[in-house]
Amino acid sequence: MKSQFLIVLLAYFLQSIEAKQVVCKLRFRNSDTDWQYCSKFGSAVGAKLNVQFRAQLQSPYRNNDDILTMTVAFYNDVDFLSIVDNTQLSCQDKMARAFETHTIAIPTDGGWNIPFVQTLHNYNVPKIYYFAAMDCEHGMHFAHKTLPKVDLEMEFTNQLEGETEKDQFSYEDQGLMRLYGMFLVAFILLFGFNVHNYIQYRKTFDRYDSPHFVILIALYLQSSGIFMKYLHLWIYSSNGRGFAFFDIMSLICFMLAEIGMSSLLMLFASGWTLSFQDIDWDNNLEFYIPVVSLTVAIHLILAAMTYIDEDAYHKYHDFSGIQGLILLVLRFLLFAYYLYCYFTHKEQMPKRSVSIYRSFFMLGIAYFSIVPIALMLTYLYPPFQRQYLYAVVSNAGQVFTAGILLYQQSSTRTGYFKASISGQGILPMDKFK
Secondary structure, three states, X not given: OHHHHHHHHHHHHHOOOOOEEEXXXXXXXXXXXXXXXXXXXXXXXXXEEEEEEEEEEOOOOOOXXXXXXXXXXXXXXXXXXXXOOOOOOOHHHHHHOOOEXXXXXXXXXXXXXXXEEEEEEEOOOOEEEEEEEEOOOOXXXXXXXXXXXXXXXXXXXXXXXXXXXXXXXXXXXXXXXXXXXXXXXXXHHHXXXXXXXXXXXXXXXXXXXXXXXXXXXXXXXXXXXXXXXXXXXHHHHHHOOOOHHHHHHHHHHHHHHHHHHHHHHHHHHOOEOOOEXXXXXXXXXXXXXXXXXXXXXXXXXXXXXXXXXXXXXXXXXXXXXXXXXXXXXXXHHHHHHHHHHHHHHXXXXXXXXXXXXXXXXXXXXXXXXXXXXXXXXXXXXXXXHHHHHHHHHHHHHHHHHHHHHHHHHOOOOOHHHHHOHHHHOOOOOEOOO
């Protein structure tokens, strides 16, 4: 029975729908909700955007003999962004800014209306089209208080002029599968390299508590996040929806990987393996547990918030909007604590460790700057380039940081090993002696 359920579930998510599919649930209650944004879709130069939409009531409505109608409007990016948050404009004013509108009749028996199909041609520059639904005449929920919600189903595909192949990815998401595939290979190679070095370290020093272990966890989480993101995009390429579980879990893994790498850099800033080897967890649990728990909780909340408004009009990458601001504040707080660790412990560094300690400090500055730089860079580029740019910068930063740390850990000839306690051939010292 379980196997049959899994087969049916897999078939549902892999069913072939060659289009991005969105269902907007609408209720036009009053003049504040008579115009509602539904979705957006980006188109490349020389491509045509195929749009298909239909509507239905969520349940039959027998208390009305009138014909129920609503309007679906298409907007260019400039026109849409000028009206979306303008509370002074009426529904009629916003409808007048659309370059195309279509009024559709909605059956009262709960069935779908005949699908409407439209093709938009893009000849100049890449652009994002926005789609909204409206009831400016107030003939829907405003007039019929018990009218069920309306489901507006929209499907989008990109298609290059003169070609038959269709692409259900919006322009800003095109190329992401290839990009994440490349990063997945890079992180798997780093993970394997680190496993080999960790085994050699254990054989040489007979210790488990090494930076290798923390790096392994961070690399595993980052690789898992990329793998699940790739799975989500692969399923999306088949059904136009993806699989929400994989998408959410990928964000959680990305954030936990960042926590792992941040924690390791903070330990280095505190002098771990350079001025002390054993971490006194017992006497400092009252500090570590609240800090770690709060950091993890905030990152997990961010991951959930990121998915809630996934298709919002202002959402051009995973951390745009309020999530990006929260992430920036959190990164600055972590960076402030990192600076505290460094300036508190730098005077305690043995002379042999000063040079590598400063190198790790500069690496930490670079690492904690990755997310702020990535977020700020996105605003220098058009909306349709932001998702790809953020994915490149954030993942490349992780590869760079992990690569530098692994290089320092990989040989007895590196500056780190010569400065570390293990390289001195002395017994481990307690941090608080």
